[in-house]
Amino acid sequence: xxxxxxxxxxxxxxxxxxxxxxxxxxxxxxxxxTLEDLCKRSLSVxxxxxxxxxxxxxxxxxxxxxxxxxxxxxxxxxxxxPTSNATLLIRDMALRGVWSRVVLDGKxxxxxxxxxxxxSVGVPDDHPPLTAFLGAPLRRGEQVIGMVSVANKEGGxxxxxxxxxxxxxxxxxxxxxxxxxxxxxxxxxxxxxEISTPILQVWEGIVIAPLxxxxxxxxxQHFMERLLQAIVDNNSPLALVDITGVPTVDTQxxxxxxxxxxxxxxxxxxxxxxxxxxxxxxxxxxxxxDLADIETCSSLSTGLRMALGExxxxxxKQG
Numbered sequence: 001x002x003x004x005x006x007x008x009x010x011x012x013x014x015x016x017x018x019x020x021x022x023x024x025x026x027x028x029x030x031x032x033x034t035l036e037d038l039c040k041r042s043l044s045v046x047x048x049x050x051x052x053x054x055x056x057x058x059x060x061x062x063x064x065x066x067x068x069x070x071x072x073x074x075x076x077x078x079x080x081x082p083t084s085n086a087t088l089l090i091r092d093m094a095l096r097g098v099w100s101r102v103v104l105d106g107k108x109x110x111x112x113x114x115x116x117x118x119x120s121v122g123v124p125d126d127h128p129p130l131t132a133f134l135g136a137p138l139r140r141g142e143q144v145i146g147m148v149s150v151a152n153k154e155g156g157x158x159x160x161x162x163x164x165x166x167x168x169x170x171x172x173x174x175x176x177x178x179x180x181x182x183x184x185x186x187x188x189x190x191x192x193x194e195i196s197t198p199i200l201q202v203w204e205g206i207v208i209a210p211l212x213x214x215x216x217x218x219x220x221q222h223f224m225e226r227l228l229q230a231i232v233d234n235n236s237p238l239a240l241v242d243i244t245g246v247p248t249v250d251t252q253x254x255x256x257x258x259x260x261x262x263x264x265x266x267x268x269x270x271x272x273x274x275x276x277x278x279x280x281x282x283x284x285x286x287x288x289x290d291l292a293d294i295e296t297c298s299s300l301s302t303g304l305r306m307a308l309g310e311x312x313x314x315x316x317k318q319g
Contacts, residue, residue: 025042050164054071056070057146060144097120098133108136134150198210201236206304207240208304232267270295270310275300
C-alpha cells in the first residue's frame with residue numbers, strides 16, 4: 001500500500017469519526033438536562049476526537065475577556081493548584097498567550113511546542129505541563145464569541161486534527177446556543193406561570209387564588225402546588241379560588257379544580273369557589289359535574305364576605 005493510500009485511509013477514518021462526534025454533540029443537546037452538562041459532554045467529545053488529554057471551552061464576556069464554561073476534570077485533577085486559585089484563573093482571562101491566537105485571529109490554531117511559541121506566557125504554577133495545543137473558534141455570525149481548546153495529544157497535532165476540531169466546534173456552538181435559548185424560554189414560561197397563577201393573602205387566615213385564562217394540565221398542576229404551599233405557609237383555614245377570568249370550563253378543567261380543592265381539604269382548609277358566571281354554571285350542569293360538596297359564590301366579593309363570616313368577621317359601612 002502506498003503512502004498516499006495510507007494517508008487517504010487515515011483522512012477518511014478521521015472524517016467518519018468527526019461526523020460521529022458531531023452527531024454525538026447534537027444527541028447530547030437533547031439528552032443533557034442543563035447547559036453545564038452539555039458543555040462538559042461536548043468538551044469530552046472534542047477530547048476523544050482529537051486524542052487529547054484535557055481541554056476547555058470558553059466564551060467572551062461583555063468585558064472582552066474569556067470565561068471558561070467547561071473544563072475537563074483531568075486538567076485540574078493533574079493540577080496541584082488549590083481550587084480557589086483555579087477558579088480565579090478561568091474567569092475574566094485576558095487575551096494573551098498561545099490560546100489567544102484563536103480568538104484574535106478568528107481561525108483554528110495549533111502548536112506542538114507551545115512553551116517556546118512567540119506568544120507563550122508560560123503556565124500558572126503547578127499547572128499540568130503543556131506539550132501541545134489546539135484551538136478552534138466559536139462564532140455567532142461573523143463574530144468570534146469564544147473557543148474550544150484541547151491539549152497534550154501524544155505525538156502532537158496535525159492539520160487534519162485542526163480541521164476536525166473546527167468542524168466539531170460549529171456543532172458545539174449551535175448546540176450551546178440552542179440549549180441556552182431553550183433554558184431562557186423555559187425560565188420565561190415559568191415566570192409566566194408564576195404571574196398567571198398568583199396566590200395572595202388578603203386577610204390573616206384567608207388566601208385568594210385568582211385564575212385567568214385557559215387551564216391545562218401544566219397550569220393546573222402548578223396552581224395546585226402553589227395553592228397548597230400558600231395554605232401551609234400562611235396557616236390559612238380558608239382559601240378562595242376565583243375563576244372569573246377563566247373563559248370556559250370543560251370536564252377536564254372542572255376535574256382539575258375539584259382535585260385541587262380536595263387536596264386543600266386534606267390540609268384542613270375550606271375552599272370557596274367564586275366567579276361562577278351563568279354560562280359556566282350551565283356548562284357544569286350539562287357536563288354533570290358535581291359541586292355539591294363545594295362552597296360556591298357568583299363573585300369574589302361575595303366569597304370574601306362568606307370567608308370573613310366563617311372567621312366571625314364582617315364588613316361594616318362607616319357612618
